[in-house]
Amino acid sequence: MDKRWQALTLLIALLTADLVAYYTSLALAYLTRTALNPLLYMYAEFNFPLSHFFKMWWIPVIFVFFNFYEGLYQKRFPLPEELRRMVKATFFGLFTLFFLVGLTKKSEQFSRLMLLILGLYMPLMLLLLRPLSKKLLFERGIGLRRFAVVGTDDMVKKAASFLEADGYMGYSLLGFFSDKDALKSVILNGRIFRVKKLRRLKTLAEKGFVDCLVVSTGHFEEEELASFVYRYHGKVQELILVPPLKGLSLINSHPLPVYMLDVFMLSFKDNLKTFPNLHIKRAFDLVLSFTLLPLVLFLALIFSALIKLETGGPVFFSHTRVGQGGRLIKVYKFRTMHKNAQERLNKLLEERQDLREEWERYRKLKDDPRITRVGRFLRKTSLDELPQIFNVIRGDMSLVGPRPVTQEELEKYYGEFAQVYMMVKPGITGYWQVSGRSEVDYNVRVAMDTFYVVNWSLWLDIYILAKTLWVVLKGKGAY
Known part of the structure; x- marks a missing residue:
């Protein structure tokens, strides 16, 4: 097939996927709003048929326009960046839609809540249908x-x-x-x-x-x-x-065009140094933490009972770690080891050289005899770190950040990057946790922590949190 026809086929496939995503999201938003009707009938009447919204052909045109503006038809991006642009295009599409509804004074023909629900479904449907469309074409050599x-x-x-x-x-x-x-x-x-x-x-x-x-x-x-x-x-x-340009803040960089002058400049910015971003990150942590708190408390009751039944002793374990600005903080976890864990470790490291080498390389042991049966499950799923949500609420930690380390680890492994580590709060999850976790060498962990700090953005936090869920479900790399 000619290249121009391949490009046209890919464009038509993406447009079709986007329109199917819109109308599927519209139907789901309608069903969701209808299901909520018994709870909201006193506040807002909703008696439109679905066909009423399907007839508004100009609404998907708005979303397609912003997809085009974000380069989703002309350019190629990695999936995380494309998803960011999908969310951005959906947001601006909704904003434009609300503006036009208010301007034309036709709010009685719309349900604002349904449109907001539509905006939640849209990125999810796009995330499902766009990759599927590309996969079907690329596997046949079309658009490669x-x-x-x-x-x-x-x-x-x-x-x-x-x-x-x-x-x-x-x-x-x-x-x-x-x-x-x-x-x-x-x-x-x-x-x-x-x-x-x-x-x-x-x-x-x-x-x-x-x-x-x-x-x-x-x-x-x-x-x-x-x-x-x-x-x-x-x-x-x-x-x-x-x-x-290895090691620089490339995610937060942008070119500075200089017209009529044969020079190229690349601007780097430190997002964490800007006043609004520090408060945005903290607000994001608090909103999500309090949203998850009921689930965390429910799971805490279950795991506490299991820990008590297996080994008795305390349910929680705290250890001292280095926080933002070098301040020492107490970090909490569910106890996953036997009560004489340190004595067992010392004896093992004295007797076995292979385990000493593994400990020096990873600061962990893959087949660690100190860990209890309940503890092995908690570590495999990373649920042992759930109590750290209270560290986040207290302000010692963030949901996303570098892995909390001891003073000894900071001095031994981080070197000149220790100052970068201490610029932010350590996190419950982070770049290391979603990139192999315990299978990653310590020097690579340091590089990952440094990359996160110098390239921070709110979208990077959202991406890491989403990927954390996937990694936890797979249970890969944790022990």
């Missing part, structure tokens, strides 16, 4: 974007690995090209790619086999890079530059 990689350094290989492995974005790797690097081949995601010369890339691009170029900026000198980019301008649909 074939990309070639120029350079073989670690950063560009990491970028290529992500694009090739992320089936949602629809990229297909052709290979690696270089005239400078000594590497003859590259192993990526279990596949071996032979590094080819740039003249071969030029031939492929001229024949229309290359849709996208992923270029390591470090592969070229400054003038060479500009010349290379201009050479392929018009020959490929997309060109992605990968600069050596």
Whole structure:
């Protein structure tokens, strides 16, 4: 199929998915509002038929317009970023809808509550139908974007690995090209790619086999890079530059366009330094904590009884950890170990070198004999950390943040990044907990904690919380 027809097919599929998502959400919102009618009939009358809302064709047009404005038809994003844009488009669509209803004075024809419920269902339906539409097309080769990689350094290989492995974005790797690097081949995601010369890339691009170029900026000198980019301008649909910017606050960065001047600037901002964001994060913590509190108390009663029945002794366990600004805080958990746990650990580490090495690497033991049967379940599901919600309410911790560590761990493993760790409150969950948890080396944990702090945003917190639920249900990586 011709590329233009493939692009049109993908566009039609996404538009269809969005419209199906809208009308499905509308039907669900209508059913939800109807179910609530006995509770709300005294405050707001609701006697519209569903067909009344289906006839309002201009409402889905508003949502499609904001989807288009957010680039959801023209550009390709990883799923978390696309979801953020879906939510944003839905919010602006609802805002516009409420504005138009008020402006035209037709509020009697609408149910504001139903529209709000519609706004809750929409992102969920989009999250279900958009990936399904893309999967069906990409598996048949429709809409796939074939990309070639120029350079073989670690950063560009990491970028290529992500694009090739992320089936949602629809990229297909052709290979690696270089005239400078000594590497003859590259192993990526279990596949071996032979590094080819740039003249071969030029031939492929001229024949229309290359849709996208992923270029390591470090592969070229400054003038060479500009010349290379201009050479392929018009020959490929997309060109992605990968600069050596590892460790910087890239999520919170944005380009600063300078018109009529041949210079590129990238602005980095520290979201946690801005006054509103600190209060937004705290308000988010409190609202969600108090919402979850009844469920936490109910589960606490059950787990307390189980712990008492198995081993007796105290239900809760507290330990001292380093909090924001270096302040020492008491962090609470359900007790998951036998009462003589420390003595058991010391004896094990003295007797077995393999366990000493495992402890030094992870600060945990996979088959830890100190843990009780109830404790093993609590740790596997991470439910042992539920009491920390009281740390959040008290202000010692946040729902999302770096993993709470001891003073010894901070001094031994964090080094220069200790100051970054102490910039925020430690969290019940975090980037480390949703990225392998106990299977991750300690130095990688430090890098993850640092990444979270320098790239913080409210959306990152929401994403980590959503992913935490999925990780807990799978029970992978915790022990």
